[in-house]
Amino acid sequence: MSSPIEALTAEQAAALDRYRARWLAIRRSTAPCDREAAEEGVQFAYQAAGLEAPVRFVWRDSPVALFERARRASGRDGANVKSAVIDRPRRQARARMRKRLQRRVWTQVERTVNPDDALLEPVTDLIEQATGTAHDGRSLIERLLSARPLSWPNALALLTGRYGPRYNAAGPNELSWLGIHEYARSVLGLKNETSPLLGLWQVAANAGWLLPHQYTCWLSERPCVLHGDAAGRLHFASGPALRFADGWSVFAWKGVEVPSWMIEQPEKISLAAIDAETNVQLRRCMIEIMTPQRYVALGGARKVAADETGVLWRRIWFNYDIWSAVEVINATPEPDGTHKHFFLQVPANIQTAREAVAWTYGMQPDDYAHVVMRT
Numbered sequence: 136m137s138s139p140i141e142a143l144t145a146e147q148a149a150a151l152d153r154y155r156a157r158w159l160a161i162r163r164s165t166a167p168c169d170r171e172a173a174e175e176g177v178q179f180a181y182q183a184a185g186l187e188a189p190v191r192f193v194w195r196d197s198p199v200a201l202f203e204r205a206r207r208a209s210g211r212d213g214a215n216v217k218s219a220v221i222d223r224p225r226r227q228a229r230a231r232m233r234k235r236l237q238r239r240v241w242t243q244v245e246r247t248v249n250p251d252d253a254l255l256e257p258v259t260d261l262i263e264q265a266t267g268t269a270h271d272g273r274s275l276i277e278r279l280l281s282a283r284p285l286s287w288p289n290a291l292a293l294l295t296g297r298y299g300p301r302y303n304a305a306g307p308n309e310l311s312w313l314g315i316h317e318y319a320r321s322v323l324g325l326k327n328e329t330s331p332l333l334g335l336w337q338v339a340a341n342a343g344w345l346l347p348h349q350y351t352c353w354l355s356e357r358p359c360v361l362h363g364d365a366a367g368r369l370h371f372a373s374g375p376a377l378r379f380a381d382g383w384s385v386f387a388w389k390g391v392e393v394p395s396w397m398i399e400q401p402e403k404i405s406l407a408a409i410d411a412e413t414n415v416q417l418r419r420c421m422i423e424i425m426t427p428q429r430y431v432a433l434g435g436a437r438k439v440a441a442d443e444t445g446v447l448w449r450r451i452w453f454n455y456d457i458w459s460a461v462e463v464i465n466a467t468p469e470p471d472g473t474h475k476h477f478f479l480q481v482p483a484n485i486q487t488a489r490e491a492v493a494w495t496y497g498m499q500p501d502d503y504a505h506v507v508m509r510t
Contacts, residue, residue, distance in 0.1 A: 139234070139235055139236065139237055140235060140236050140237065140240055140323060141237045141240065142237075142240060143240060143243065143244075147322050147323065148243075150318065150322045151243070151244065151247040151248060151318070152247070154248045154314055154317065154318040154321075154322070155247055155248050155249075155250070155314070157314070158248060158249065158311055158313070158314030158317075159252070161307065161311075161314075161339060161340055162252060162255055162307040162308060162311050163252075163254065163255065163307075163361055164307075164357055165357055165358055165359055165360060165361050166357065167356065167357070167359075168194075168341055168342050168343060168354070168356050168357060169341040170192075170194060170341075170342075170354075172337060172340075172341040173337070173338050173341040173342035173354060174192050174352075174354075175337065176334045176335065176336070176337025176338035176339075176340075176341060176342075177189065177192070177334065177338055177345070177347070177352050177354075178334070179333055179334025179337065180220050180221075180224075180334030180335050180338060180347075181216075181220060181334070181347070182334070183224065183330075183331040183332075183333070183334055184216070184219040184220045184223070184224065184331075185219070186216060186219060186220070186349070189347070189348070189349070189350055189351055189352040190350045190351065191350065191351050191352075192351075192352050192353075192354060193351055193352070193353045193354070194353075194354050194355065194356070195353065195354075195355045195356070195381075196355065196356050196379055196380040196381035197355055197356065197358075197379030197380070197381045197383045198262050198304070198306060198343065198344040198355045198379075199262055199265045199266055199379075199381075199383045200355065200379075200381055200383070201304070201344055201346060201353050201354070201355040202262070202266045202304065202346075203266065204353065205304075205346050205353050208348060208351070211350065211351070212348045212349070212350055212351035213348045213349025213350040213351065214348065214349050215346075215347070215348050216347050216348060216349050217304070217305065217346070217347055220335075220347045221305055221310075221335065221345075221347070224331045224332060224335065225312060227331070228316055228328060228329055228331065228332055231325075231327075231328040232315075232316065232319055232325065232328055232329075235319075235323075235325055235328060236319075236323075244315055244318060244319070245315055248314045248315050248318050249311050249312055249314050249315050252308065252311070252367070253363075253366070253367045253368050253369075253390065254361070254363040254367050254368065254369055255307060255308040256308060257369055257390070257392075258306070258308065258369075258377065259306065259308060259309070261377070261385050261392065265383065304344055304345065304346040305344065305345050305346075306343060306344040306345075307339070307343065307344075307357070310335065310338070310339040310345075311339075313332060313335055313336055313339050316328075316329045316332050317329070317332075317336060342354045342355070342356075342357075343355040343356050343357040343358070355379075356379065356380055358377055358378060358379050359378060359379060359380050360374070360375055360376075360377065360378035360384070361376070361377055362374075362376045362377075363376070364389055364390075366389070366390075368387075368389050368390030369385070369387040369390055369392075370387050370388055370389050370390065371386075371387065371398070372388075372398065372424075373398065374386075374398065374399070375395070375398075386398045386399075388420040388423065388424065389420070389423070391416045391417070391419075391420050393417060393420050394417075397417075397420065397421060397424055398424075401424050401425070404421050404424055404425045406430075406433055406434070406435050408421065409421045409422060409425075409430075409435065410452065413454070415456050418452075418456065418458075419458070419480075422435070422458065426478075427448075427460050427478035427480075428462075428476060428478055431448050431460075431462070431478070435450055436448040436449055436450040436458065436460070437449060437450070439486075440486065440487045440488050441488055442487065442488050442489050443489075444461075444463065444488050444489045444491075444492045445461045445462050445463040445464070445488040445491070445492055446461065446462040446488055447459065447460075447461050447462075447481075447485065447486075447487065447488045447491050448460050448461070448462060448478075449483075457483035458480070458483075459480065459481050459482065459483050459485060459491070460478045460479060460480045460481060461478070461479050461481050461485075461488050461491035461492055461495070462476055462477070462478050463476070463477050463479065463492060464476055464477075465477065479491070479492075479495050481494050481495065482494065487500070
């Protein structure tokens with residue numbers, strides 16, 4: 136048996152970022168799927184799992200359409216085989232890898248090649264909401280026991296609802312773990328440990344979502360639109376942040392799902408509309424889309440403090456929600472001689488503009504005052 140890998144060489148460590156970028160590109164791809172290559176990959180994955188290749192492949196233009204179709208699965212489609220095709224190979228490959236890599240090496244590879252992705256993590260939840268499969272927090276046993284009447288049809292509905300699509304399908308984010316193993320194969324030479332995953336790699340690189348049954352394998356296209364902000368959150372200021380070819384789409388502002396009209400018809404955002412909104416997150420988004428400068432200019436907030444550092448503005452609603460922002464002026468003039476005004480949102484308990492500006496720098500007011508005096 137080969138000895139464990141206790142540390143990465145400089146060349147191996149340098150390759151981590153390359154595989155991270157490669158799999159981030161795969162996860163976020165909006166290119167049309169290569170259906171022929173994806174179906175070939177499925178066949179290889181079934182073969183590696185000891186199964187016959189599916190009799191038929193059924194493609195849909197979005198995972199929502201895929202899940203809706205899969206709800207009507209019948210005996211003709213066979214049992215769901217995700218456990219055999221994806222889950223078991225993952226567990227086995229992970230166990231083999233952990234035997235070959237020291238714990239700190241495995242952690243280094245895992246955290247670098249497959250980090251959390253704020254752009255894609257909400258997508259599964261959004262799909263659950265759209266398909267009515269969102270989890271209510273109860274365990275499967277609790278859900279089964281509370282079914283009324285407690286019958287096999289009701290139990291089956293629970294199993295094929297929340298515990299069907301969510302746990303028996305895989306999309307770009309759910310298959311991102313493959314990047315770790317591809318790195319181990321290509322860079323660390325762990326070929327025997329990763330050979331059963333070759334088909335899944337081909338699927339992940341050429342398809343969107345995968346829902347494997349014994350005789351029918353459902354696949355979906357990737358999104359044709361996927362936008363995020365500089366922080367990597369789902370966001371687009373002039374259209375849907377996420378859209379599939381069949382028209383299913385999501386509008387988002389800095390990671391918050393918003394109604395389409397806020398993006399497509401921002402002129403409808405008014406002080407009255409903001410005050411009428413009870414969702415705190417949506418209210419913040421409305422102010423940002425309107426722009427804090429215009430919100431203040433229209434009388435949405437009142438001045439609570441001012442000093443040489445700026446002006447502190449505040450708005451308090453009846454549900455005790457508080458919006459506070461400090462207005463500061465850029466010391467560097469624009470080409471036309473004017474100075475830009477910036478509004479920085481700050482915690483509600485701040486009482487002075489100096490305290491607010493200091494907070495934006497992660498400083499205490501007195502410390503910030505000393506810095507300003509020295510400059």
